[in-house]
């Protein structure tokens with residue numbers, strides 16, 4: 385599973401280009417993509433008129449966070465309020481699931497794998513092997529950012 389396949393599978397949910405997920409894409413590691421696919425299937429089942437739109441999908445403080453909007457939402461309509469609450473129930477369920485799935489390799493664990501980094505900076509859901517992998521990935525990303533900043537022309 386990759387990001388473009390996810391978007392292909394759930395065209396209507398991902399149809400809003402002018403949203404954080406439209407601009408930045410899915411902001412988590414690929415181990416959670418299957419989880420996101422399952423979540424999207426449930427959202428679609430709960431929304432036969434296809435009015436739900438994903439606004440942001442990301443990892444935050446070690447958990448999968450998803451923000452959903454309803455097209456032409458009318459807070460005076462009970463059916464719209466119900467639809468929004470259904471979306472919250474589903475995204476909340478997958479937020480809970482994410483605590484037991486490694487964000488890097490996607491392996492499910494019976495017990496939660498949410499953990500703090502060695503330098504106490506991040507909280508993430510990783511299995512033992514992937515925590516070390518992540519420390520390396522993170523160092524590489526920092527190096528790239530530093531190089532980019534260095535190569536920027538000075539004012």
Ligand SMILES: [Zn+2]
Nearest residue numbers: 486489511514
């Ligand atoms: Zn892992």
